[in-house]
Amino acid sequence: MTIKVLSVVGARPQFIKAAVVSRAFMESGAISEVMVHTGQHYDEGMSDIFFEELAIPVPAYNLAVGSGGHGAQTGRMLEKIEEVIKRERPDWMLVYGDTNSTLAGALAASKLHVPVAHVEAGLRSFNKKMPEEQNRIVADHLSDLLLTPTQTANRNLAREGIGGDRVILVGDVMYDASLFAGDNAGGDLIDRLGLVPDRFILSTVHRAENTDDPARLAAILGGLSSVADKLPVVLPLHPRTRNILAGNAELEALAAKLTLIDPVGYFDMAALEANAALIATDSGGVQKEAYFHGKPCVTLRDETEWVELVELGWNRLQPPKSAEAVAEAILSTVGKKGKSGERPYGDGDAGKRIADVLMRHARVS
Numbered sequence: 001m002t003i004k005v006l007s008v009v010g011a012r013p014q015f016i017k018a019a020v021v022s023r024a025f026m027e028s029g030a031i032s033e034v035m036v037h038t039g040q041h042y043d044e045g046m047s048d049i050f051f052e053e054l055a056i057p058v059p060a061y062n063l064a065v066g067s068g069g070h071g072a073q074t075g076r077m078l079e080k081i082e083e084v085i086k087r088e089r090p091d092w093m094l095v096y097g098d099t100n101s102t103l104a105g106a107l108a109a110s111k112l113h114v115p116v117a118h119v120e121a122g123l124r125s126f127n128k129k130m131p132e133e134q135n136r137i138v139a140d141h142l143s144d145l146l147l148t149p150t151q152t153a154n155r156n157l158a159r160e161g162i163g164g165d166r167v168i169l170v171g172d173v174m175y176d177a178s179l180f181a182g183d184n185a186g187g188d189l190i191d192r193l194g195l196v197p198d199r200f201i202l203s204t205v206h207r208a209e210n211t212d213d214p215a216r217l218a219a220i221l222g223g224l225s226s227v228a229d230k231l232p233v234v235l236p237l238h239p240r241t242r243n244i245l246a247g248n249a250e251l252e253a254l255a256a257k258l259t260l261i262d263p264v265g266y267f268d269m270a271a272l273e274a275n276a277a278l279i280a281t282d283s284g285g286v287q288k289e290a291y292f293h294g295k296p297c298v299t300l301r302d303e304t305e306w307v308e309l310v311e312l313g314w315n316r317l318q319p320p321k322s323a324e325a326v327a328e329a330i331l332s333t334v335g336k337k338g339k340s341g342e343r344p345y346g347d348g349d350a351g352k353r354i355a356d357v358l359m360r361h362a363r364v365s
C-alpha cells in the first residue's frame with residue numbers, strides 16, 4: 001500500500017526540516033510525496049540553495065505567493081493550496097513549524113477534511129503577539145496528528161486539552177538535519193572571512209518583534225557592535241533585516257563594525273556554528289544548532305520555546321532592552337558550557353519516525 005502525502009513548505013527552516021522528512025519518505029518506499037512550495041521565501045539564498053545542497057526533490061507546485069502582509073500572503077496561499085488539494089486528493093497534509101505557510105496548509109486541508117499532520121507541534125512561547133504563536137496554536141488545534149519534538153511540547157498540548165493517540169513524540173527533525181550536515185561541511189568560508197575558530201561570535205536576527213521595533217533593533221546592533229571591539233561578529237543578514245537597515249542610516253552606522261554577509265547555505269551555516277565561540281540569535285532553529293555544536297547561546301528575545309536549553313545551561317535569554325545588556329550577556333557567556341549527556345531532541349531518527357507514524361495512522365481513501 002502506498003499513501004500520498006501533500007507537504008507544504010515555504011520558508012527557509014521548512015526546507016531544512018522537509019529535507020529530512022522527504023529522505024525518510026523515499027527510504028520508506030511506501031509514501032508518495034507531493035511537495036508544495038508556497039513561494040513565501042524566494043531569494044536564491046533563502047530557497048534554491050537548500051533544495052540543491054540538501055537534494056530535496058523539486059516541488060511539484062510552486063505557488064509563487066511572494067511577500068506581503070499577513071492577510072494578503074496567507075490568503076493567496078490558502079486559495080492556491082485549496083486548488084492543489086482538490087486536484088491531488090492526498091491521504092495526509094503535512095505542515096512544518098509555525099510560519100504563514102504552516103497556517104495556510106493546515107487551514108486549507110482541514111476545511112476540505114484532509115487529515116493534517118503537524119511537524120514541530122506543541123511549541124509555545126506564550127506570547128500571542130508573535131505571528132508564529134498564532135500560527136502554531138491554530139495549526140495544532142486543526143491537526144489530527146501532532147508530531148512533537150520535545151516532552152515540553154507534549155505538556156503544552158496537554159494543557160490545551162490535546163492528548164491521547166493524536167500526540168506522538170518523534171524528536172526534533174532539526175537534530176536529524178544537523179547530524180546529516182556534520183561539523184565540517186562548510187568548505188573554506190571560515191578562512192575566506194578571515195576568522196579564527198573559537199574567536200568569533202555568530203549572530204542572526206530576523207524576528208519581527210526585533211526587526212520591526214527600532215529600539216530593540218538598535219539595542220541588538222549596538223550590543224553586537226560593542227562586542228565587535230573584542231571579538232569579530234559575523235551576521236548573515238536575513239532579507240527582512242537587510243531591508244530595514246537599508247532604509248535607516250542610524251542603524252547602518254551601528255552595524256558598521258559587524259561582518260555583514262548575505263544569508264549562507266546550510267552547510268556554510270553549520271561550519272560557522274561549529275567554529276563560533278558563541279552564538280547570539282533570535283532564531284528558533286539556530287538556538288538548537290548552537291547546542292548540537294556544543295556552543296553557548298544567547299537568545300535575544302523575551303522568551304523561548306526551547307526551554308530545555310535554558311534549563312540545561314546552554315542558552316541564556318537576554319531581552320534586547322539596551323546595547324549594554326546585550327553586550328554584557330554575550331561577553332560574560334563566552335566559554336560557559338551547559339550540562340552534557342542529555343538528549344532532549346531525540347536520537348536523530350525523527351524523520352523515520354514521522355514516515356512510520358503517517359503510514360500507521362493513514363485512513364487511505
Ligand code: UD1
Nearest residue numbers: 011012040041042043046067068098099100131132239240
Ligand atoms: C518567516 C516566518 C518566521 C520564520 C522565518 C524564517 C511568518 C509569519 N514568519 O519570517 O516565523 O522564523 O520566516 O526565516 O511566516 N524577503 C525577501 N526575500 C525572501 C524572503 C523574504 O526579500 O526570499 C523579505 C521581504 O521584504 C519580506 C520580508 O523579508 O516582506 C519578510 O519575509 P516573510 O516571509 O514575510 O517573513 P520572515 O521574516 O522571513
Ligand code: UDP
Nearest residue numbers: 012013236263264265266269283284285286
Ligand atoms: N540558516 C542558514 N543560513 C543562514 C541563516 C540560517 O542556513 O544564513 C539556517 C539555520 O542553520 C537553521 C535555519 O536556517 O537551520 C533557521 O532558520 P531561520 O533562522 O530563518 O528561522 P527560524 O528557525 O527562526 O524559524
